[in-house]
Structure formats: C-alpha cells, structure tokens
Amino acid sequence: MIKQHPTQAVLRAFIQGDLDPSVAIIVSSHIEMCEQCQKEVNQLTEIAAEKAFEQDIMDSFDPCTHQAFDSSLSKNMIDEIMSLPLDESMIEESVPNQEMYEDIEPAHSEQNQKIISHKDGHLPLPRALSSLDAAPWQGVGKVSRARFQFNDDERRLSLLKIDKGGQIPQHTHTGIEITLLLEGSFEDDMGTYQKGDFIWLDKAHTHSPITQDGCICLTLVSDALHFTQGFSKLLNPLGKLIY
Amino acid sequence: MHTSIKTFGKYKDDSIATPPQLSTELCCWLNSVAKQRDKKAFTELFNFFAPKIKRFGISKLNNEAMANELVQDTMSLVWKKAHLFEASKGAATTWVYTLMRNTCFDTLRKMKHKDNISLSDDIWPSDLTEELSDDSEFKDHLLNEKVLRCIDSLPLAQQSIIKGVYYQELTQEQLAKQLGIPLGTVKSRLRLALSKLKQQMGDRDHD
C-alpha cells in the first residue's frame, strides 16, 4: 500500500506541464504505480481544461490577445491545417484492414516498457523513462547507481540500488532529493517506505536510509549531498556517486 | 445568500463546469471532423479554441509568435487525431487541453536543450486515462459478461493470446514460449483480437 504521494500542488503543476522535465518524469512514474493519484490527476486535468477553455474568459480578461487573433491569421492557419496530409492512423481507423494490422505494433502497454538488468535480476522501468538511456551501473560497497543520460540543468536522474543490509550515511541536501521506490523497501528516521512511495525531501531534512532486504529507487537529486557525520573524506566518493 | 460572483482565478469545482450545451457542440464538431473531415466543423473548433490556446501559450512561452505556433501545432493535432477522441472517456476540452499542454511542454524543452527528445507522450501517456476507465468498466459485471462472450466468439488462436495476456497476466514473450510460436505472431494475433473486440464491443453499444 502506497503511503507517500506527491502533494496536490505538485500534481497540479504536473498536469499543467509546469514541472521541470526530470521532476515531471519521476512524478509520472509514481502516478503510473498509484491508482489514487491517477484519479486525482484525471480530475485536476478536467478542472484545468475547463478553466483554460471557459467560454467568457476571453471577453472579460484578455481583450488584447483576443483581438490579436485576427480573422486573416485564423483563415491562413485553418487553410494550412486542413491541407495537411492525413496520417496513417486516420486511414487505419476508417478502413479496417487485416494486413495493415499485422505490421503495426500492438498498443499493449507492455510493448514499450523498458527493462533494465542489474546484478541481481531485471527491473521493468516506468513508462516515463522509455525514451532515456541509462549509463552502466557504478558502485561503491552495497550502493550502486545507473544515471540516466538526460539534460535537465543541474538535476540528476538515476536508479539507485542498495543491496540487502545496505545504508546511506546520514546526509542533508543543498537542493532537493526526490525518491520513488521501484522495488523493495527501506526505512529512515521518518518511517518505512514501500514500493510506489514518493518521497520529496528538501534541504531542511536529514536522513540515513537503510534497507533490510535491498531496494531499487528512482532518484532525482538537484545538488550535492552533504554527509553530516564523520568520515566525510571517506564517504566523499559515495556522495559523488549518489549525486 | 448565493450571489453569482465569478471565481476565475481559483479552482472551484462547482463554478467552472462547461455548460452542457457547449460540450455537446464541441463533441459534435469533433465527430464531424473525425468522420467526414468536415471543414466547417473544424473552423468552429478553431474559432473556439484558438484564442484560448494562444492565451495559454503566451502565459507559458512569453512570446506571441511562439504562442501562435502553439495554436497551429495544437489545432493540427486536433485535425489529425480527431478520430482518437472518445466522448465516453472525457470532455472534449480535456482532450484538447492535453494536446495543448504536451505540445507546449515539448516546445519549452526544445527551446532549452539541444537534444530533440519529445518526452510528453511518455510522461502523459494517452492511454493512462483510458486504462482507468477500462478498469472500472471491466469491473462492471454486465460488461464483463459481454466481454467474455465477445472473447469466446474469437478464433481459438486469438482467444488463447487474449486469455494469456489478460487473465494469466503473461508477457507476450512468455506466451510465445508457452505456445511455441514466434513473438511476432503473438503480437499480430493480439492486435487482431483487440481490434475485433473493440469492433464488437462498439457495435453492441449501439443496439
């Protein structure tokens, strides 16, 4: 049972397309695993759509943009759009044709799912990650990481695998750290987390996750981690690894 | 006492519902575009949505030319994909909103980064909402029976694929192994079976 969800403000920013891409990816990955958030997202999308397309919003609020859309521009655009070549999917819909279906990939969601291998097995990845490639696993002790090759300013999106009995020493962040538990479980000073839990920490938090049975997380870290207990020099490679 | 103050700036579920008459009209236009490539209906849709998409575009992209491009790109998708809109699965406004939001998101990302990955289809998969409503439909007892009857009317080869994937939750690879047939055959049979099922279910909805 998933206990940790993105806040409603985050879900709203998500459906409006306002989240940074890597944040949107990790939020989307949670939603795929979470029926409760799927329902909420559907509702929020409906509300946002109604608000954006409300009938009289233009008249009362935005006379300038309304006028800026003059009729000659409209006409040009409409003509251009209606002369676009029709794509295959439209033909497929109107003329069901057996041979055509043979060549088309099934629409089944399993189809596009990427599976990543790690030293203890395989893991199907969330759909939001299907277009990204991950670098090979790198590890220090019981902690290993595969970073996604993806440009999103200073944000780093990675898979983090902690083996049975592994721990990440107590640390804080200068930016944000978002964790989505994809497999297994872990606990920290604040509680126990299960598959699907979405944990958003900012710099106010200090924690040291530990896992009994091992776990794999999708993590998003926006800045270096600072270890708050001794051996910092020793732990430095781990900090770099996780970030 | 209730006064009719309009709450534009706020999210208030009860105050901003699209009037039923309008949403019926939008659905009709979309249907005409889907079925007959009706140019008049598309013009109506364009006149309704374009200024609002532009307004959305200006707020996100801060640039009038790009906002106009957003209008053109979004309305092109409406034109091309109208047949994918299903009124039973949500409002026309919601459908257009997701097209607009996705286009805008990819535009913003392309402005910032050189890589040309379009992420919006992965982040907001279009079948997410469909899956949900399918789920709730499939829980419906009557419909479930209907589905079963339809499945039983399929050729045996297709039945075994559908049952394997949906009842035993096998992957297509596992099924191919189990049935001793190539993966490509599993895929094409599944595709065929699904399209037949959709047809049959659709037909029965009308009677």
Ligand SMILES: [Zn+2]
């Ligand atoms: Zn959730």
